[in-house]
């Protein structure tokens with residue numbers, strides 16, 4: 001009877017602990033979501049942005065200071081300050097550039113809002129991929145940055161953007177002797193994410209896998225050769241190569257000088273003497289990995305928002321959760337103690 005009581009109270013404590021933990025996770029996630037730049041389309045100019053002093057109450061001049069959007073997206077800047085501001089592409093002077101040398105920054109002509117007053121807003125649509133820094137020409141310490149990206153498709157396509165309807169892609173070498181089957185995984189290639197290039201070679205006449213292969217393989221990224229394996233040897237009709245691209249851009253995978261001792265079940269097959277005609281090229285595109293964007297943010301104004309939120313989270317959730325857990329644990333133990341107290345208490 002009694003042995004059941006203890007695990008029961010422990011279970012309740014555990015449930016409570018898990019509940020508190022999930023609240024904490026949700027809260028921290030909420031903080032991250034607020035800090036995520038990929039989906040935000042509104043930039044606010046907070047009250048106090050006009051003030052370049054170190055003791056300014058604003059955490060950022062433009063909120064968020066760094067924003068990431070897709071090509072075709074529109075950003076609207078809302079002026080919540082008490083003075084007029086501009087959103088001007090180019091390099092600002094920075095707080096110290098302004099305070100020390102009275103510099104005003106340099107516009108680069110990509111976009112210019114002109115002055116818009118408190119309560120007003122200004123919008124701009126971004127049609128070109130790129131990273132744009134901007135500032136306020138009236139208050140040149142106010143700086144922000146915009147990253148405009150192409151939309152990542154969810155299907156495989158070649159280097160020209162043409163959708164690949166079926167994997168693997170089949171290609172017959174110009175001498176019509178070898179069929180190269182080529183695919184990659186994952187289907188959409190992103191930066192700093194491992195991709196497997198998978199390929200198999202078949203006798204184009206009999207459609208049989210080629211054996212004892214020898215070939216050259218090259219990976220060309222943005223016009224530069226990043227990988228080369230000459231006289232690569234594969235035994236079982238094909239092979240795969242893993243690669244991680246650090247930059248977005250176009251990729252060409254080249255096969256050259258494909259040679260084979262024969263095909264499965266047809267050892268007598270002979271390829272022509274000259275292997276130069278046995279080549280195949282495949283193209284793909286590497287996309288900037290959106291999951292890395294937050295790491296690449298450039299803090300414009302010393303923003304301690306996240307640390308601040310985190311500390312608050314610790315204060316208002318973790319500590320009470322621990323206290324509550326302790327209280328519950330103690331209250332669960334009380335009934336066990338009370339019979340003894342009853343015994344010893346004189347009437």
Ligand SMILES: [Cu+2]
Nearest residue numbers: 085136138139
């Ligand atoms: Cu301003």
